[in-house]
Amino acid sequence: METTILFRLSDDFTMLRFLEASFNTFFRRVAFENATDALLHVSTVLALMSTKKKSIRVPQVALLIETSKSFGREILLGIGRYSRIQGPWSIFVDEFGPGSKLPGWLKTWQGDGIIMRARNRKIAKSVAELGVPIVDTLQPWPTLEIGGVFTDDEMIGRLAADHLLERRLRDFAFIGVEGAQWSRTRRDGFVSTIKRAGFDVFIYSPVSRRRFRESWEGGQQDLADWLEGLPKPVGLMTAHDMRALCVFDACRRQGISIPEEIAIIGVDDDEVISAMADTPLSSVGHNGERIGFEAAAWLDRVMRGKGAANTIHLVPPRMPTIRRSTDIVAVSDPALAKSLKYIRDRKGNTTVQQVANYTGLSRRSLERKFAENIDSTPHEQIANERLNYAKLLLRDTNYSLESIAEQMELSSASYLSTFFKELTGITPGDYRQQTRVSDLSADYYPVSY
Numbered sequence: 487m488e489t490t491i492l493f494r495l496s497d498d499f500t501m502l503r504f505l506e507a508s509f510n511t512f513f514r515r516v517a518f519e520n521a522t523d524a525l526l527h528v529s530t531v532l533a534l535m536s537t538k539k540k541s542i543r544v545p546q547v548a549l550l551i552e553t554s555k556s557f558g559r560e561i562l563l564g565i566g567r568y569s570r571i572q573g574p575w576s577i578f579v580d581e582f583g584p585g586s587k588l589p590g591w592l593k594t595w596q597g598d599g600i601i602m603r604a605r606n607r608k609i610a611k612s613v614a615e616l617g618v619p620i621v622d623t624l625q626p627w628p629t630l631e632i633g634g635v636f637t638d639d640e641m642i643g644r645l646a647a648d649h650l651l652e653r654r655l656r657d658f659a660f661i662g663v664e665g666a667q668w669s670r671t672r673r674d675g676f677v678s679t680i681k682r683a684g685f686d687v688f689i690y691s692p693v694s695r696r697r698f699r700e701s702w703e704g705g706q707q708d709l710a711d712w713l714e715g716l717p718k719p720v721g722l723m724t725a726h727d728m729r730a731l732c733v734f735d736a737c738r739r740q741g742i743s744i745p746e747e748i749a750i751i752g753v754d755d756d757e758v759i760s761a762m763a764d765t766p767l768s769s770v771g772h773n774g775e776r777i778g779f780e781a782a783a784w785l786d787r788v789m790r791g792k793g794a795a796n797t798i799h800l801v802p803p804r805m806p807t808i809r810r811s812t813d814i815v816a817v818s819d820p821a822l823a824k825s826l827k828y829i830r831d832r833k834g835n836t837t838v839q840q841v842a843n844y845t846g847l848s849r850r851s852l853e854r855k856f857a858e859n860i861d862s863t864p865h866e867q868i869a870n871e872r873l874n875y876a877k878l879l880l881r882d883t884n885y886s887l888e889s890i891a892e893q894m895e896l897s898s899a900s901y902l903s904t905f906f907k908e909l910t911g912i913t914p915g916d917y918r919q920q921t922r923v924s925d926l927s928a929d930y931y932p933v934s935y
Contacts, residue, residue, distance in 0.1 A: 549579045
C-alpha cells in the first residue's frame with residue numbers, strides 16, 4: 487500500500503517548492519510500505535530542507551558482503567531498508583565472496599563508511615587502513631578500529647544444545663570449522679550447555695584443510711569413520727549448514743540413519759541448503775535483516791561522530807527451525823516416545839488424559855512411565871512445550887500478548903502472563919525485551935542506539 491501524507495507548511499516554503507524538492511530530490515517516486523516509513527523519510531526531508539542554505543552531501547557507503555548465501559542477502563535487505571528510511575545513501579555494492587580479494591576500486595574510493603564481512607585479518611586490516619568508519623558483520627577484530635554487529639554465536643550454540651536435550655538424547659557431538667572464531671564461540675555455547683545438563687560432547691578434529699583440498703574422498707572418509715565410532719543415538723551440531731551436508735554424505739557412506747542414529751542440527755537456516763540434504767535439516771537461523779539494519783544504524787552514528795568506532799553489538803539468533811533431521815525422541819519405551827512426540831507436535835496444547843488416550847495407556851500407567859524413564863510428569867512436559875512455543879512467538883514475531891494467547895488457545899493474555907511468569911520468573915514483556923536488540927514493529931526503527 488502506498489502512503490500519501492499532506493502537511494501544512496510554514497511560510498518559509500510554498501507547497502510547490504516542497505513537493506518539487508521532496509519528490510524530485512528525495513522520494514524519486516519511491517513507494518513506502520507503511521505510513522511510519524513515509525513519516526520517517528519525510529521528517530528527514532524537512533530537516534534537510536530547513537538547512538537549505540547549506541550544501542547537502544549524500545554519504546557514500548561501500549558494502550563488501552557476499553551475495554551467494556541467504557545470510558548475506560538478508561544483511562543487504564536490512565541495510566537497504568535503513569537507507570530508504572534514514573538516507574539517502576549512495577551505496578557501492580561489491581559481490582564479496584568467501585575467496586574474493588578486495589576490489590581494486592576501493593583503493594581510490596573517496597567514501598564515508600564501509601559495512602563488510604571480512605573472512606580473515608588480512609582483509610580486515612587492509613580495509614581498516616582506508617581510514618573511514620567500518621562495521622563488520624562476521625566477527626570481531628579486537629586490535630583494529632572496526633566496529634561490529636554480529637549474531638550472538640554463543641547463544642546459537644546454547645539454542646542448538648537445548649533443542650537436542652529436549653529430544654532426550656544422552657550423547658552429543660560437535661563439528662566445527664577449523665580456524666574460525668565464530669565456530670569456536672558456537673562450540674563453546676553448545677558444550678557449556680550440554681555439560682551443565684550433565685553430559686559430555688565429542689568434538690571432531692578435522693583433517694587439515696590442505697589434505698581435504700587435495701582429496702575430498704579422504705576428508706569425507708575420515709569424517710565417516712569418526713561418525714561410525716560415536717555412540718548411538720547421538721545429537722550432533724554442525725557449525726553451519728554446509729558442514730551438515732558433509733555429515734549427510736558421510737552418514738550415507740556408513741549406512742547411518744538420520745535422525746534415528748544421528749540427529750543433526752545446523753546453523754544458517756538456509757532453505758536451499760536444507761532442500762539439498764537427503765533429510766530436511768533442522769537449523770538455527772540468524773536474523774540477517776536485523777543485523778544489516780543495526781549495522782547501518784551504527785555506521786550512520788559513527789559517520790556523524792556520535793559513536794565509538796570499535797563498539798560491538800550482538801543480535802540474538804532466531805529460534806531453531808525444526809525439520810526431519812532431529813525428529814526423534816530418544817527413549818527406549820515406544821509408548822513413552824509416542825507420547826512425547828504427540829505433546830511436541832501439539833505444542834503443548836493438550837491434556838494429560840488426551841495424551842494417555844492417544845498412546846492407549848491409562849493415566850496412571852503414563853505417569854509411571856514418565857517418572858521411571860525421564861524423571862518428569864506428563865503435566866510438566868506439556869507445560870514445557872507450551873512455554874517453548876510462547877517463547878518462540880514472543881521472540882520471533884510482533885504479535886501482541888492477546889494474539890499469542892489466541893494462537894496458543896489460552897483463555898486470555900492475563901492467563902498467558904501468569905503462566906509464563908510462574909515458569910520463568912519474568913513477564914512475557916520482559917522476556918521479549920531481553921531477547922531482542924531492536925524493535926521489529928512495522929517502522930523497523932532501531933531502539934538500541
